[in-house]
Amino acid sequence: MTVPKWLIPLLAVIAAVAVGVAATLIGLRFAPVETVTASPVTEIVPVLSPIAEGEDAPAGPDDEGEPDAPVVVSEAAAEREVTVPAAPSGDEAVDPSLSFYLDELMAWPDALLGLINFGGDERSDGDDPCAPRDGEPPVTCPDGLRSTILSDTALRDFAAGGQAFPPTYEEYLENGNPYGGSLWCDGLTAGEGEVPFGILATAPGTFTVRYWPTENPGAERETVVTTTAEQLALWEEQVALPDGWPIVQQCFVIDGIEPDTAYTAVVTGIDTFLRIAPAHTVRFHSEGAPVHPGLQVNPVGDNLLFVSGLYPTDETLDIRAYLVPADAAPACTAPAGATQLTPLTTVDVVAERDEVNAVNALPDFQRKAVRTFVIPEGATAIVCGRWFPAGGAPSWESSQPNFESSAVVQAADRVLPSVSLFDVARFDDAVESMDVRVASAEGIECWNWTWTRERDGDLPVELCDASLFAGGGVASDGEHLWARGFRGDLTVTVTTQLDTGETSETSYLLPAADDGCRGVCEPPARQWFRVALEDVTQGTGLCGSFFGSDCTPPSREVAAGTATFFVDWEQGLSNGRTDWNITPTVDLPRDYVQPDVPQLDNDEYWTFTEPSLSIPWSAATLDVVVDRPVDYTLRFLGGGGVATRCDNGSLAEVSGSSISAGGRDTIRLQMGGLCLGAQYLVEVELVDAEGRRTIWGLDRAGSWWGGTALVIAPALRAEIFYDVLAQHSSRSYLRVFELEINGASTGAEETRSGRCLDDGLIFSSGSYERDLYNVNSVTLSILVGEATRWGDAEAWGADCLSVPTDDAARTATADVDLHQLFSPEGVVVSVPELYSATVTLRARLLD
Structure with a gap:
């Protein structure tokens, strides 16, 4: 593969x-x-024991009778390796x-069958913090806590997947199983109304196959099979082998199959250890013909969910997930109050031909959509995939799905911790601040908080909220997706800083108190930890020995004191599940339902005639496909140039009827005399033969016309040449100089003297490209002020310096006709009140 x-x-x-x-x-x-x-x-950090449990705070360090009395602090019972927080x-x-x-x-075309065959090296990894490392005895572990981790064969999670028309053993040896698993079946003979079927499982048990015509869920049938004694003995033999392959194959036929019909089947099972397998959905056709695939939903870790689906090139696949109540059923209609989840990653790729063939999908399903979601602890979510027509389909069809696939997903329930800093005490007067950071042992970072004497009154302060761990360490930064997992252990790091700048850092691990509970869990009682902070080494002088000799500068150890924390545990979302629960997908073909009111295809765009100097306006045409014969009325609502035509005509309502040709109904909307660059806001009313009407526009929620409702006429692109001349007193400073045409800056600058006007003359000349309208706005802003420090550019870096002022710039605006700009002499705008300014403009059309 x-x-x-x-x-x-x-x-x-x-x-x-x-x-x-x-x-x-x-x-x-x-x-x-x-x-x-x-x-x-x-890094390796000590594992602490709590000093107290319960809501009441333990006696504080300063509550002791004597100032120098020993302080009760948490003991370090072991060491643990933890991950330092960092993004990939x-x-x-x-x-x-x-x-x-x-x-x-x-x-894998079928991820579950592939995963069942994906090895079984699930061995204990030695997570006991007091177990020896590399054969050495544990450090600081009290007597009675020492242990050794021995390799052990763990039962794999129970999973069972099914397949219609499984290959024979000979076919499997030659080509493998196209679905990705190691399933084959020999000796199956299917008669009329029967289909061969196989099940691949990680453990022996009893398996149930429920199946029904995809378009008729009410015609459900059921087949039950049980592992034989011979199969059980073979499985037990494989379990006992170090490199065994403990899987179970069940081969049988299912009956009552209708001819030439697409089917949906769901495989469930309960093994000999009374474990229940997640439901597995199988899609097949009674004649082996291709079928429409549904979603594949695969959990990874505690909270990460991969959802994928194949779709054809002339369709789109929209995959969404919603948080819903725990009793929700699979559906693509989110219930009221549901919260939509934002996907961590959104990827669409070309599906390989082998994959399309392997799942017996329709041959044009050549694209694959993959989405990843975080399902919070204890949450219930609906995952929905909708296939929509695309390509040449009109918008009223592409807004209705032609196929839906949905499932309910539940993440395991658990309690989660939060951490608060309660107090700091017994620190030296030289301590200036303490930076406190909390993270999970897997590297999920919480918040930072810095203690100072001024902020001591803010205590206690929460450093880590339980909601930060609801996603189990799954995160994304746009380029990366990672899942660190979360077992409940937390690390606390305190960096103490003296007023002279020296620092020390203390890190400890606060172990989880929930015993790894999943499902309905009683939140542990509040636990109190008191941390003895590392002393800070403070320099007290310099070396006094002669040059070249070794010297250690004198210093003293400054007490950083203690910090007291408490850890609370709380229940977030709750569904009572001890592991992932994923329902079978519900796959439903959807027929197009014609809406009650007339529809139009809002994917069409206006076309315009090309304006020119001799004809400085344009005409717009829009051919719109509608879903039935209609009468229409085009209205003009507002915007620049509304009710104005630049060809001396008028903009009134435009009415007409649709034309039927080639099996389609079309209306032609036309607007004439559109001014250069003008904007026209329009709406169109459609009325069918039964008098049902709908109005399409920019502010219509149920009949939104999008950008088509805003008609923007083309302008004339030209190069504009400008000359600006103004006059002020000598030895002045040009503070503001700005020339704009139609609201866009020309970037004009004083081209003769710069900012320092020795003789007070302001001059600017240049050109730039701009869209021109029938009437063009020209704006000039100037502010001239006093200047000082003349004649010493080497010392001051400029010929002069500006004297500060609160005066505002003077501004003048004038409208210029299009044809004036293209006249041989151009147009001259005089503004006597603006420093006696004159602006000369000329234009040249661009090809």
Whole structure:
């Protein structure tokens, strides 16, 4: 199978991948880069124990009877390696095997069947903080906490996927399974009204296939199969092997199949350990003909969701997700109050021919849309894909979907922590500030807060809100997508700074108290941690020894004191789920329903005749396709040039009837005598034979005409030559000089003396390109003030300096006729009150 390379991971971070695959998750950048290995920045920090639990604060350090009495602080029970918060950058990448995994996830025609076959190396990774590292005994672990992590074979998550018309073993050996899994079935003979079917699962159990004609969900049938004793023994044998391949294949036929009919089937299962597999949707045709594919919905980690679908080149696929109540059913109509989720990434690529053939999709489904979403903890979401006509389809058809595919997705429920700084105490007078930062052990950064003596009254202050962890460490910065995961452990870093600038940094880990609970969880009680901050080394002098000898400058250790934190746990969204729950997709073809009122194709554009100096106006024409025979009325509402024609005509309502030709109904809208560059706001009313009417315009919510309702006539493009002359007193300073034509600056500058006017004469000459109208506005702004420091440019960097003033610039505006600009002598605008200014303008048409 050819693996598409449009998903290129750039950053490796630790996370658990759903559907039974243990892997390291990533950041993605949708552009080709060289794949290299890069690890996140990590550090080793002490793991603290709480000093108290409950709502009541423990006794403070300054509550002790004696000022020098020992302070109760949290003990360091172990050490943990944590990730330093950092966003991925363009030159970071991951192990190639991880790139392969993400490529495969999007490349497999049926992702679930592919994932079942994607290895089973799910072994314990030694997450005990008191376990030995590299054979060495743990550091600072109390007696009784020492342990050793032994390699163990873990059960893979239970998943079961189905396939109609599975290949035989011989076909599988020759071509593999086109769906991406390792499923084959021999010895199946399907009679009339029957279809061969296969199931691939990660564990033995009982499996149910529900199937129905896609366009008739009420005609549902059901087949149940159970793993045999022989299959169970073979699976157990594979589980016991270090490199075994523990999967189960079920092969059978389903009956009651109607001829020449597209079907939807849903595979579910319960294994011998009473685990329930997520539902898997299968689409097939009773004759093996191509079918319309639906969405593929694949969870990754705790909160990341990949949604993809194939679509033809003459259609568009719109994929959306909404947060909904926990009891919502699959649908493409979001209930009232639903919140639409913004996709992290939006990618559309060319689908490979093998992939289209493998899922038995219609041959013109040559594009693939992929969207990623963050599903918050405990959330329920509807994922909906809608296929819309595109290309040459009129807008009233392209606004209605011809196919819908939807599913309900639920992320696991859990409680989440928040962290607050309660107090700081026992610090030296030389301590000026403490910068406090909180992050997850996986590198999800919270907020920063800086303590100073002036801000001490703000305590307690929240440093990290539980909502920051609702997405499980999934994030995107536009170029990258990454998922770090979140187990609940938090790191606190305090940087203490003295008034002389020296600093020290203290980092600790506050361990999670939720015991990794998923589902309906009781929020743990508030936990209190008191951190002993690292002393700060402060220099107290300089070396006094002779040159060349070693010397350590004198210093003292300044007490940074303690900081007390408390961690609360809270329930956010809740659905009671202990793992991902994804319903089967509901796939529904949709027939076009003609609206009650007349429709027009709003994808058409006005065309204009070319204006000239001899005919300085244009005519506009718009041919509009409508969905039925209509009478129409075009009205003019407002805008520049409204009710004005530059050919001495008038703009009145224009009425007429549609023309039927070539199986289409068309209306022709025409406007004449449009002034150069003028804007006309219009609307059109359509009335059909039954008297049903609709008005299309710019401010019509149900019949929005878009930019077509604003008609902008073409202007004449020309090069404009200008000369400006004005006069003020000698030795003055030109503070403001601006020439505009039709509201656009010419960029004119004083071309004789610059800003310092020795003789007071202002002169500017030049040219620039501009659109010209029938009547053109010319604006000149000048402000001249006093100047000083004359004649010493070398010292002052200029011939003179301006004397500050609060005076405003003087401005004059005049309207100039188009033909005056093109006359041989041009046009001269005199403004005596504006420093006796004159402006001479001439124009030349551009080709």
